[in-house]
Amino acid sequence: MYDFIEREIIYLWYYLDILCRQIVPFYIIGTLIGSAISVFAKDRIHALLVKSKLKKFGFLGYIFAALLGFASPICMYGTIPLVVAFYQKGVRQDFLACFMVASVLLNPQLIAYSAALGPLVFSLRLVTCFLMALSAGILIRIFFKHSDFFVFTSFGIGHNHDTDPNLFMRYIKNVGRNIKATLPYFAAGILLAALFTIHVPQDAFAELFGKNNGFGVLLSATLGVPLYLCGGGTIPILITWLASGMSIGAAVAFMLSGPATKLTNITALKSILRVKHFIYYLAFVMLFSAIAGLLTDTILHLFSLKG
Numbered sequence: 001m002y003d004f005i006e007r008e009i010i011y012l013w014y015y016l017d018i019l020c021r022q023i024v025p026f027y028i029i030g031t032l033i034g035s036a037i038s039v040f041a042k043d044r045i046h047a048l049l050v051k052s053k054l055k056k057f058g059f060l061g062y063i064f065a066a067l068l069g070f071a072s073p074i075c076m077y078g079t080i081p082l083v084v085a086f087y088q089k090g091v092r093q094d095f096l097a098c099f100m101v102a103s104v105l106l107n108p109q110l111i112a113y114s115a116a117l118g119p120l121v122f123s124l125r126l127v128t129c130f131l132m133a134l135s136a137g138i139l140i141r142i143f144f145k146h147s148d149f150f151v152f153t154s155f156g157i158g159h160n161h162d163t164d165p166n167l168f169m170r171y172i173k174n175v176g177r178n179i180k181a182t183l184p185y186f187a188a189g190i191l192l193a194a195l196f197t198i199h200v201p202q203d204a205f206a207e208l209f210g211k212n213n214g215f216g217v218l219l220s221a222t223l224g225v226p227l228y229l230c231g232g233g234t235i236p237i238l239i240t241w242l243a244s245g246m247s248i249g250a251a252v253a254f255m256l257s258g259p260a261t262k263l264t265n266i267t268a269l270k271s272i273l274r275v276k277h278f279i280y281y282l283a284f285v286m287l288f289s290a291i292a293g294l295l296t297d298t299i300l301h302l303f304s305l306k307g
Contacts, residue, residue, distance in 0.1 A: 030112030069102025098137030
């Protein structure tokens with residue numbers, strides 16, 4: 001019994017050390033960048049959405065709205081009051097949908113964290129999230145051009161914590177809040193990833209979520225709904241899953257469905273959506289995630305055959 005416990009501790013320490021060396025630098029960089037944008041650039045980013053007159057740019061307006069959504073560092077509970085204000089100032093709901101979906105899927109911190117996944121998966125995350133945000137805006141434009149998709153009523157204005165008159169202290173306090181909000185999930189993700197590596201047989205996992213396994217992609221898209229708690233916390237888990245044989249397409253599906261159906265995000269979104277439109281949103285997320293994952297695996301498989 002003592003030997004078993006000692007062996008478990010040694011293995012756990014070994015994998016924790018590897019994961020921390022691999023991921024912690026990205027966590028630190030992402031936290032510092034996210035806080036800097038929140039303190040020094042957040043208001044300018046949001047002002048751009050109002051002042052840009054997106055409808056004049058046609059399709060390019062969706063691209064601009066998505067990029068601003070990715071750059072926005074605030075959570076969905078903070079984003080929705082802003083979106084209400086944008087709507088009242090004349091921003092069209094299709095552009096707002098594009099902005100919100102982009103904001104749900106990625107933010108500056110998560111972009112920095114995701115670099116730890118490696119160039120290919122990182123690039124695919126950016127591209128598929130971008131396409132999902134564009135698709136949301138375009139679909140709202142097509143099907144709800146003459147009717148309201150959102151119900152912008154009775155959602156209180158979010159509290160602004162960045163009020164310290166000293167800019168440096170405002171930044172330090174923001175970094176502290178970010179660490180307080182994300183570090184428990186990040187640490188839990190590293191611990192779970194290490195335990196997964198020790199105890200879950202790689203062959204069985206690869207068979208379930210492996211390459212050219214359409215069922216694995218569909219299952220991954222579904223698992224993103226209950227398992228996705230925090231973007232930073234899922235990075236070490238995804239790294240471990242990919243190393244254990246998860247297909248890149250299954251990872252893409254999880255990275256799309258997870259944040260889009262994260263409990264706090266969908267709770268906030270439900271406050272501005274009727275029941276029928278909320279169901280439309282969930283169906284869109286699951287369908288897009290599954291298709292994106294299947295296409296990713298298919299394309300990568302074709303390229304590997306050509307190689």
